[in-house]
Amino acid sequence: MQEFYPLTAAQKMHHNWILKYKTQQVSGVSVVASLKSPIDFGLFKKCIQLELERYGCMRVRFTKPDKNGEVKQYIVKKDSRDIPVKDLSGMSMHDADNLMQQWAYETFDGDDIPLCDVTMLKLPEGFNGFFIHMDHRLIDSCGLVVMINDLMQLYTHYRFKSAYPEDLADFEKVLANDLKKANNEKRFAKDKKFWDDQLDALGEPLYSDIQGPSVLEEARKRHGNKNLRAADIELEKLFVDVKDYYLEPEPTKNLLHFCMNHQLSMTNLLLLGIRTYLSKVNNGQEDITIQNFISRRSTHDEWTSGGSRTIMFPCRTVIPLETDFMSAAYEIQNVQNKIYMHSNYDPALIEEEMRKRYKTPENTTYESCYLTYQPMPVKMENPHLVNIPQHSKWFANGAATKKMYLTVSHTENGGMNFSYHYQTACLEEHDMELLYYYMMRILFKGIAEPDMSIGEIMEQV
Amino acid sequence: MTKEMQFKTIVAQYCKVKPEDMANDMRFREDLGFSSLDFMSFLGELEDTFDIELEEEDALKVLTVGQALELLERL
Numbered sequence: 001m002q003e004f005y006p007l008t009a010a011q012k013m014h015h016n017w018i019l020k021y022k023t024q025q026v027s028g029v030s031v032v033a034s035l036k037s038p039i040d041f042g043l044f045k046k047c048i049q050l051e052l053e054r055y056g057c058m059r060v061r062f063t064k065p066d067k068n069g070e071v072k073q074y075i076v077k078k079d080s081r082d083i084p085v086k087d088l089s090g091m092s093m094h095d096a097d098n099l100m101q102q103w104a105y106e107t108f109d110g111d112d113i114p115l116c117d118v119t120m121l122k123l124p125e126g127f128n129g130f131f132i133h134m135d136h137r138l139i140d141s142c143g144l145v146v147m148i149n150d151l152m153q154l155y156t157h158y159r160f161k162s163a164y165p166e167d168l169a170d171f172e173k174v175l176a177n178d179l180k181k182a183n184n185e186k187r188f189a190k191d192k193k194f195w196d197d198q199l200d201a202l203g204e205p206l207y208s209d210i211q212g213p214s215v216l217e218e219a220r221k222r223h224g225n226k227n228l229r230a231a232d233i234e235l236e237k238l239f240v241d242v243k244d245y246y247l248e249p250e251p252t253k254n255l256l257h258f259c260m261n262h263q264l265s266m267t268n269l270l271l272l273g274i275r276t277y278l279s280k281v282n283n284g285q286e287d288i289t290i291q292n293f294i295s296r297r298s299t300h301d302e303w304t305s306g307g308s309r310t311i312m313f314p315c316r317t318v319i320p321l322e323t324d325f326m327s328a329a330y331e332i333q334n335v336q337n338k339i340y341m342h343s344n345y346d347p348a349l350i351e352e353e354m355r356k357r358y359k360t361p362e363n364t365t366y367e368s369c370y371l372t373y374q375p376m377p378v379k380m381e382n383p384h385l386v387n388i389p390q391h392s393k394w395f396a397n398g399a400a401t402k403k404m405y406l407t408v409s410h411t412e413n414g415g416m417n418f419s420y421h422y423q424t425a426c427l428e429e430h431d432m433e434l435l436y437y438y439m440m441r442i443l444f445k446g447i448a449e450p451d452m453s454i455g456e457i458m459e460q461v
Numbered sequence: 462m463t464k465e466m467q468f469k470t471i472v473a474q475y476c477k478v479k480p481e482d483m484a485n486d487m488r489f490r491e492d493l494g495f496s497s498l499d500f501m502s503f504l505g506e507l508e509d510t511f512d513i514e515l516e517e518e519d520a521l522k523v524l525t526v527g528q529a530l531e532l533l534e535r536l
Binding site: 184186338343 | 475504505509
């Protein structure tokens, strides 16, 4: 008999964005993975069909909302669809990427429908592979990387007799376990207390914008409230542009060494870089909140079950300007560690609590910056493919729910990529240039002189 | 199953070391590859499994499997 399950907190986050922004486009995730090598497309099709069997999250569908608007999910037992092949080999890689970018803008509209499209591709320059377009309620980027590696292991097993990939955790079993954990009353009470205590101690958060205090000032005028501490969200013009900056391997190594030598995680160092910039451009504001995404994948089952496990929590710190860089970094680490311990909580409840306490106006926010740090590269980790050039690329879905969303990832040659997704209705490329430039200046000044105060660093960079 | 083995079985879900191969002097981060998120999630799992309340400050001082076991015994 078909089982129906409620949505997890991570799935609800995407689902609520779809409802709020009135388009499924905000929940699209797409990637191309290819190899500079001939591919047996007949065999590859069978492997993709087998992957659909192995990776249960690819078969998730959602019901029509009931009379209370509630949507349930279920996993169809079999998805025996055909997998088409498209030939883009006559194009330039640039044009092929542009075409795939258009595919990434497509939406999945309707209830009880598949939310995963796979197309095999003949690409320019001798590359062959596949493009996958999915709904983020089914999978996050870590889940996609695991899927790509598993699929390629299946292919190399059947093609070159390499070892058959290890079993993946059962998506449905992990989902049921997650929902059971979320319903643990004792755990829920502890998590709620942690988040409520933070508001008790610090009061209402204060918005800080990438463009400085004028944004909050305008919101105050618009709402006729000179004490307003939240700013408006752009709900209509969602077009997003992406600006990528590349940090060379040598300076990347310096950041990594600093983290290793000081037992600091890269996420926390990056959060410090962003918050210091926000403080700098907001007249030294000390109370700063940044939304940080975490992927709740720690156990073997969580890593291999697929699904959407990425969720964001507000990282709020009040750091006086006289605090030295190192202490500020540890302060963030301390806050983040506590957040990790309470990350089973549904962040929608944190927002709800703030709206209740502070009567925050609808469609306003306390945060302008969102961060994802991805330690895992999109690379096919397969010994049979190690010497074959690869072409992989993530495609933006083209509709941003956030003013500025920074994804930091590691590149294959040891560098780092800073990918800034920004709403073009509010921000320009120049804003991203400034943000990246100052983030780097702040971070490298800080790691060179960790005893220097945050205020001094802000003045000197 | 002893409490120690039950504890190590939970640890093993987060790393590639089998419970029977897990030495008490193994460090969560360096030897078992725990990230901060892994470690904090693991503490939450311990609380739920053993029905205990961990003081965050004490828990954050734990570096090795043995120290975590000692903390568990004290509660």
